Amino acid sequence: MNPNSKTDEASRGSEEASSNNNTTPTIPKGHTSICPAASPNSSRDIMKRAAARGLIEKYFYQLLDGCGNPTCDNEYCASSGEARNLTPNEAAAEAIKLFYKDARLCDIQPPKVARTEANSHGPSEGSTCTCNGNATDESSDDEKKIESMSASTSGNKESKEKDKPDTSQNISLQSDHKSLSHDNGALLTEERMYELCQECIDNKRPEPLIRALGEVFIDPIILSKCFRSKTNVEQSVDTRQKDKESKAMCSRDPDKDVDSVSGPGLDIASCQRAFKCLAKVPSDYYSSALVTALTTLGKNVAMQLRFIRFYGMTLEDLLNCIIIAFEIPDLGCSDYLEVALPALCDAVDNLPIEGQAKLARIWAQHCKETLRTVLDNLQQLITLRVMSTSYSVGYLVQDDESVTMATKLMKVIYYANMLAGVMEPNTLREEPVVIPNHDPLGDALDHLYPPLKNSKQSQPEDPLAIELDINVLDARKPLIPFEDFYNEPLSDTIEMDIDLANCKTDVILVRKFSFLRYPFILTPATKSLGLYYENRIRMYSERRVSLLHAVVGAAPAAPYLRLRVRRSHLIDDALVELEMIAMESASDLKKQLVVEFEGEQGVDEGGVSKEFFQLIVEEIFNPDYGMFTQQPDSHTVWFNPTSFETEAQFTLIGIVLGLAIYNNIILPVNFPMVVYRKLMGKKGSFEDLADWNMTLYNGLKDLLQYEGDDVEEAYCQTFRICYQDVFGNNIFHELKPDGDSIFVTKENKEEFVNMYADFLLNSSVDSQFRAFRRGFVMVTGESQLAALFRPEEVETLVCGSKNFDFNELEKSTDYDGGYTSSSETIKDFWSIVHSLSLEDKRKLLQFTTGSDRVPVGGLSHLKLVIARNGPDSDRLPTAHTCFNVLLLPEYENKEKLQDRLLKAISYSKGFGML
Structure with missing residues (x-):
């Protein structure tokens, strides 16, 4: 065809x-x-x-x-x-x-009924409409009448529109409301919305409702005066009486009422109850007209915000319009997502920073249910555009205004979501780390290589975050999980190299949109790719600087960070060399790492470095080494407060962790989450004890929840605490001067818990952690790590994913040398792999890639290649870990393949020329 x-x-x-x-x-x-x-x-x-x-x-x-x-x-x-x-x-x-x-369509088409939770089980007894707005009247004749009535209404509306000026282009901002002679010119209130909705349902006459919604929502001047709060007592009593009358229809829960108002007299609770009534009306009655009105409203509000001084409306009036517009129940039609929602996003984008901040605070305090609805609609809009648009070099997703404006609005939702959840004080901050620049030619070379100068500047803090005085580190428990803000189709579509270039552009007049400035919408795998590109650019820049130093005679050429170590003295060799480099020039740590094992022939293209980090972490974090201890309950490692090692040793451990991130290598470390929060700049608090020591956390939580007045007698606890060192000896510490004589009471128990947590997580290991963080910042301080990743995402970046799904690895694997996915040897190979224990699967990853960790994003992001390495023989499988290539002979049967494979992955240390 x-x-x-x-x-x-x-x-x-x-x-x-x-x-x-x-x-x-x-x-x-x-x-x-x-x-x-x-x-x-x-x-x-x-x-x-x-x-x-x-x-x-x-x-x-x-x-x-x-x-x-x-x-x-x-x-x-x-x-x-x-x-x-x-x-x-x-x-x-x-x-x-x-x-x-152009697939085949059947001659008989199924009925088109939108699926929702409300109607998936059929209409309830006696109901005439559903919450999603689709009629469920059992009589087919009634349905036909409704459809014909809606069609005639639409036709009348079109004929009338010909005689009226185009309000979407010619914005009437000075309407004379008194000239509206018919009743539908009145302002919307909760009572009037109830009457209109009831008339529509009872008489199946949507015209009055359509006319009222259209005339109000099309003009921001009228809409800003709707749903006003009643300040005098008589009006308040009258409102409560009306609330009781409409309770049966709106299913209002008096216990959930919001008494406070926002803006100049906007009663959000009344607005929400009114639109709950509207949700009972079939959306087919009013959706088309309302979408048109909302589209015009968005354009009018955006125009008002651009020329707010000339049209006389206040910022609060326009905020009221936006708040009311987003309280409308989900219309459930594509026109809303494609037309009306982008117009409303544009209106919010034109708000000044203080207006967006006030909108976020209002949503966080009064519209918590709205946050989820708006977020879902924005995600649908972005997904719709991304999946149905063909982007190319001339038209990238960053150029799609529907996507970019929805992302900007999602940022307001993102901050409101944090404010609506559990926030901690913003005073619990680690001291900033300042690394001096030992580069003697640093300033002299800045004019030759502007990108180097820009790379030394960290990403500026978001103005909206500054206005709200909010930081993601303080969000202990957001209202909506942060993961719900990820959009995978968008993340997979973005060309990250181009987006990074847009992010690095500082010239205001030519600044282009970059999703890296809105990292909450990107998956950790996509953000890690952006960080990888940035680190690679920095490595190449350092290489050029090193060559320039050699040309002018300032220093010998050293384009790489070379570490030559012995397996028998791995820790000593590595730490000594890193210490010398850090003392001479910390900037050399940002060069590309190259590791050489003395006496071995392996050339480091990535695989040697992976094994180096694997081995050094195993030794350093071994409790026998004395620098870290292991928590018995959580099996996590923690800083030894009584360690005999110097601060310089902990600094070098921080450098190792930073180098692993900088060189895109995953480490087998098991820190509690509080370590990553502290690395990002947030001190540990009581809630961080949950994954540090659950037994202690539960005990202190019981103390806080104890309501009796006899806390002193029940617990017999003073402000003197006891903990154990690495050898099991008891060590006593007084949280206050003369703490052993101060008992914990009902009045001071919260102070005791906070001081206890602060000592264990901060004070007791202050010198060790400060040195550790200093080494970490030496390597990562100039990157966008802190700007792009939350502490939970940094853990994934360091340790990799915890999802060992080898089915994903099988789907993403490529084949070479004559093998295909249908080869008998390949089928036997995957059958064996899927039957392995988790420990053997880790060994297989170690053998083929140099690391037993799953990369960020899962095994689907690990590009494994299985190549044929000759016919059947007694040789063991081999691997090029630098390139994730497994060389597999074509064994004659499955049993032989399994025997050779298990032997290979069990004895796989060392590098030789293959």
Whole structure:
């Protein structure tokens, strides 16, 4: 079939697809949409787009519901029995593929009913509408009447619009509200919304509701005056009486009422109850008109914000408009995501910093349920655009304003989400580390290599974060998990090298959008790629500087950071060399690392360095070495407060950890989370004891929760504590002067707990940790590590993922030398691998890649290559760990393959010429 025939067929059915006015199913974050993007501007392209959307919807419902024909033979129809069971998200993605394949459509189409939790179990007894706004009246005649009524209403609206000026272009900002003679010109209140919704449901007459919503939401001057709070006592009593009358319909919970108001008289609680009533009305009645009104509202508010001094509206009035607009229940239609939501995002983007900060505070305090809804809608919008738009060199995702403006609004949601959760005081900060620059030619070379000068500047703090006085380190428990802000389709689409270049551009006039300035939306794997590029650029820059030093005679050429060590004296050799380098020039630590094992022939292209870090970590963090202790409950390692090692030794350990991150190497360390929080600059607090020592944490928590007045007698605890050193000896410490005579009481128990936690996590190991952090910052201080990653993500960056899914590794593996995925030896290999224990799987990773850790993002990001290494023989498999290549002979049977493979991975230390 001609590719254009699909569009022709779609055009013939466009009228039917548009007249049905069916809503598309809700698309969760990170999944595809069933609607293509809206890029053309001509009417013909718009018609084709609408027709294509109608066809994709048909594919979607055919995959999900089938055509109803029990003898159907269409493999793409659920009724045939050949199509696999799909979730709505999978069906949405598959529908787009079938559209481009011009796949077969059944003659009989399934009914188009959007799926939600509300109606998946059928309508409740006696109900006339559902919360998602789709009619569930059992009478098909009534449904036809509603559809015809909606069509006639839409037709009347179009005819009237011809006689009226285009409000989307000609913004009427000085409307005379008294000239509105009909009742629908009145302002919206909770009571009036109840009356309009009740009339619509009872009489199935949506015209008054549509007219009222359209006229109010199209003009920010009118909308800003809606849902005003009533200040006098009589009006408040009257409102409470009305609330009782509408309780049955709105299902309002009086215990959840919000009494406080925001802005100049906006009653958010009343607004929320009003829109709960609106959610009971079928959205087909009003969604189209409301989307048009919201689109115009977004443009009007954006225009007002650009010229706020000329039109006389205050910032608070415009904030009220934005708050009310986002309280509207989910319309459940693609037009809202494609048209109205981007316009509202543009309006928020035009808010000044103080306006965005106030919006975040209002949402955090009064609109916690709204945060989740707005976040989900923004994720759907971004996913829809990314999955349905073909980006190229001339049009990147950073150029897509719908995506970028949604990301900017998501930043406001991100900060509001932290404010709405559990926040700790911003006073618990580690002292900043200052590393002097020992480079004698540093300033002289800055004008020759501007990128070097820029790389020395850390990423500036976000102005909105400064205005809110908020830091992600203080967010102990956000309202919505941080992981819900990730958007995987977007993260997979971004060209990170280009995005990093945009991020490094400091010229305001030519500054381009960069997602690295909004790291909350990127997955850790994508951000680690950006950090990898940045570190590589720094390595190349240091290499050029070293060559320049050699040219002018300032120093011999040393383009690499070379470490020559002996296996028998690994710690001594490594730490001595690193100490000399750190004392002479700390900037040399940012050169590319090259490790040589004395007496071995391995050339370091990455694999030798991996084993070096693996071995040095095993020795340093061994409790027998004395620098770190192991917590008995959590099996994590902690700084030994009574260590005999000098601070310089802990500094060198910090350098090792920083070098591992800088050189993109994963380490087998097991720090508690508080270490990463402290590395990022946040001191440890009571809650950090949970993963440091759960037994102690539970005991102190019981003390805090004890409500009795006899705390002194029940616990017999003073401000003198006891802990053990590495040899098991008891050590006593007084938290206060003369603490042994001060008992813990009901009044001072919280002080005791905080002082106890501060001593264990901060004071007792202050000198050791300060030296450790200094070494870490020597290597990572100039990177964007702290700006891009939260402490939980830094742990993943250091230790790798904890998900050992070898099915992902099998899917991502490539083959060479004659092997394919269907080769018998390869089938036997994966059968053996999947049957291995976790310990043997770690050994296999160590053998093939040089590290037994899973990279950030999972094993799907580990590009393993299995190459044929000759016919059957008695040789063991070998590997090039620098390139993740496994050389596997074509053994004659599975038993021999298993025997040779297990021997190879069990005795795999050392490097020789292969």
